[in-house]
Amino acid sequence: MPHLLPSLSSLVPAVASNQDDDKKSAPAYLYCKRKIYYFRYAFPANLRKSLGRAELRVSLQTSYLRIARFRARMLSAEIGNMILEGFMLDYKEIRRRMNILLQRLLEQDHADLSERKDVSIRNVEIQYDQLRLSQAEILLSIKTPEQLENIAPACLIELFRSRAFSREELSAKNYLQIVKAYNEMQITLHRIDAARAQGDFLMEEEIMGRDYGKLPYEIDSSLEQTFNAISSTPEKNIGKLKDSTLYSEAMERYINQKLQDREWQEHSVTDHRGRLSEFLAIIGDKPIQEITRADMRRFRETLRKLPPNRTRVKEFKNKSIQELLELNVQTTLSTTTVNILVEAVGSMLAWYVREGMLAANPATHLQIKDSRQAIELRQAFSDDELAKIFAHPKFARKEFKSPSYYWIPMIALFTGMRLEEIAQLHCADIYESQTKGIWVIDINSNGLDELGRPKLLKNKNARRIVPIHPDLIKIGLLEYHADILKKKHVRLFPDLKKSEGAVKFGKQPGKQFKAIVTATLGEASGKTFHSLRHTFADFFKQRGLQNDYFRQVFGHELPMLAAKQYGEKFPPELLYEKVIMNLAWEHIDIIQKNR
Incomplete structure (x- = not known):
């Protein structure tokens, strides 16, 4: 993508008397022909096959250099964004195109109002959703290169017909990978269709709620629309830059x-x-x-x-x-x-x-390089530091002014939850799961508190269910919960308030915890309430347990595309076994005494 050019020059008509003068006054990506400016963009060599051209040339429909520069910059930025989306056939690009196809197939299916009929085979009635799931299972069994070779011709014909891929893009190295991805997309399509037949539309939300961009062949029409919008911008509006x-x-x-x-x-x-x-x-x-x-x-x-x-x-x-x-x-x-x-x-x-109100952004590429590794920026508490913090009299004898100052750090230590996630909990968010004996904290944005205020989540992955560690139960969390519930409070920590100076419920608990950290470890430690979340993560990192089970509990996105888009979330009982029961804080006295 070309670098942004210096600030715009004054409005000058393109009336150069000869070609040499024009070269001096116009940038390299602009050229003037018969007093009209044209834009030229050379595509990177590795994209030329998939785009079907080496460069783009288009009339900017103006004889004024300043207006030509403005329109050219807008076009250049739009092309750059498309290139940044990526058209190289790596795994990520293949999956991106498959997701676009999946979205379109789901849209077509949704528009089809014909009846989904059951099938009768040898006097055996097979329901529509069962048939689709059976089809998914059959496709799921196709795994080996030989099996993929067998289905390749039919898959590739469909992909060429949809124009998701061109014949020029296929090679001996990538065609089986493309066929495998197409097969996986079809499995997902069958499963979503089966879920739809049962009235379950949640499964498709993750796919339909995302913007995966455009297919490569659509770039020309998109650029044409962009240019039409840019070239139709009245010149008086461009003048507003002054x-x-x-x-x-x-x-x-x-x-x-x-x-x-x-x-x-x-x-x-x-x-x-x-x-x-x-x-x-x-x-x-x-x-x-x-x-x-x-x-x-x-x-x-x-x-x-x-x-x-x-x-x-x-x-x-x-x-x-x-x-x-x-x-x-x-x-x-x-x-x-x-x-x-x-x-x-x-x-x-x-x-x-x-928005077309500035010609260039003077703030690009001004980030200061941080020589520290990312892991050094996330300060976790050591075992000795945890022992000192939770041996403080306010924890050891529960001498806090508010019970929330005690319980919020404790919950963070055993769940890795963020401060505000805990501080805004409702009583209804703690309950016994369907697996008897496993209590959970349900982190969601459901419901309003007594004053009609909603709960707020950081992002979509923050919505999750975290099983409660038995040590939290032993030190009295469920008794506290029952007591607040008996008093008919909506929020688990009703004493916490919001104000103009404290726009979050967690501000005071965070300050109280920081004061204890400073009292026990000193000001120089630089550690805060959020260090409890880093400590929780570090416990699993040091043991090689930062797997998909951990990520779901922690509220982070799953890294693999298949894990993100295919299959259901892990149930609480599995998270309890794979994550929560591996956690142990052996150096904290108040926990050991309650075991």
């Missing part, structure tokens, strides 16, 4: 649009606005069209010199940015935090580029 849109105005418009598009949730706006506002504090409120690369570099380098939590720490709270820089503090924002803040501004500016 207008002044202050950063503060642009920020609010961006936030509102993200909410309207449902990319952000209302509860996350405070965090997003806080990150974007850092630019205002450091650079000031200038028009976004005037933000330069130098501004973004100054923003980044200033962040690297600022102390963390400067708006909350009394020592820094009322000081200006310049005053803080003059302090020359030793402890500054982490590399991760600086990158997050720069990326937040960069994402907003990129959005304005896509």
Whole structure:
């Protein structure tokens, strides 16, 4: 994908008197022919076969260099996005195309209103859903290269007919892999169809709810639509690039649009606005069209010199940015935090580029390389540290002001749940599963609390069921749950409140736990409540048990495509056996005493 070019030049008609003058005034991807500008894009060599062409040439329908540059940039970005989606025939691309086919087959089936009839074979009635499941089982038995060779001709004919693959893309190395993927797609189709016949439409949600992009042959029509939209943009609108849109105005418009598009949730706006506002504090409120690369570099380098939590720490709270820089503090924002803040501004500016209000994004490729490995950034507690923390009198004698300050860290230690996931639990989220004797915590977004507030989940994988460890039961979690239930509270921790200053239920429990960590381990440990989640994960990592069972309990996406898209979630009893019963905290006295 081509790099973005420097900022646009002034509006100049293409009236060059000769070809040499035109070459000097126009970039390489533009050329002028009979006073009309054309766009040229050379496709990478490895994509030319699948796209059926080496390059794209198209008239930009203007004689003005500035307008030609604008339209060319928009086209270039769109083509780049398509290339980034990937058309190379690796396993991921093959699966992507199969998922597109699966979506379309499901849509066709949904539109077919004819009756799904049962089948009679030798006076034996076979129900429609049983027939589809039997077909899936037959296909499932096709595994060896010889078996795949046998079904290859029929599969490939269907794939060519659907135009998911072209004959030029097939080779001796990849055609069996493609046939295998097609067979797996058909298995899924039969299973979903059988589930539909039984009135179960949940199985197809994962497939139908995703955007897998386009098939390669569709790129031409997509580019044509894109160009038509770009070339139809009135020139007076392009001229609006000269207008002044202050950063503060642009920020609010961006936030509102993200909410309207449902990319952000209302509860996350405070965090997003806080990150974007850092630019205002450091650079000031200038028009976004005037933000330069130098501004973004100054923003980044200033962040690297600022102390963390400067708006909350009394020592820094009322000081200006310049005053803080003059302090020359030793402890500054982490590399991760600086990158997050720069990326937040960069994402907003990129959005304005896509909206046609900016020509280029001055914030690209400004991330600071962090030499630390990812595992070093996730600080877990050691066994000795856990022993010290939970030996603190507030834990050992349950001396907390609120029972939530005791129970929330305990639940996190035995489940790996996030702070807010625990703090917002309803009493109804804890129950005995169908397998008697196994109690579970159901992490979901169902129901409202007494004030009509919903539960909020980080992402789709956060919705899960986690079996409760027997040690949690022995130290009294179910008794606490029963007591709160008897008082007819909706939430498990009814004493926790939200406010303008504390937009999450977990703020106070997090602060209380951090205070104990500091008291027992010292301020320099740098560890927080979230370190309990890292500790839970590290326990299984050190034992080689971070498998799919663990990932489901932990709320992470399964890495393999087959595990993500085919089959059901693991039942609680299996998670209890494979994950929860492997967990043991031998160094914590209050747990050992209750065994």
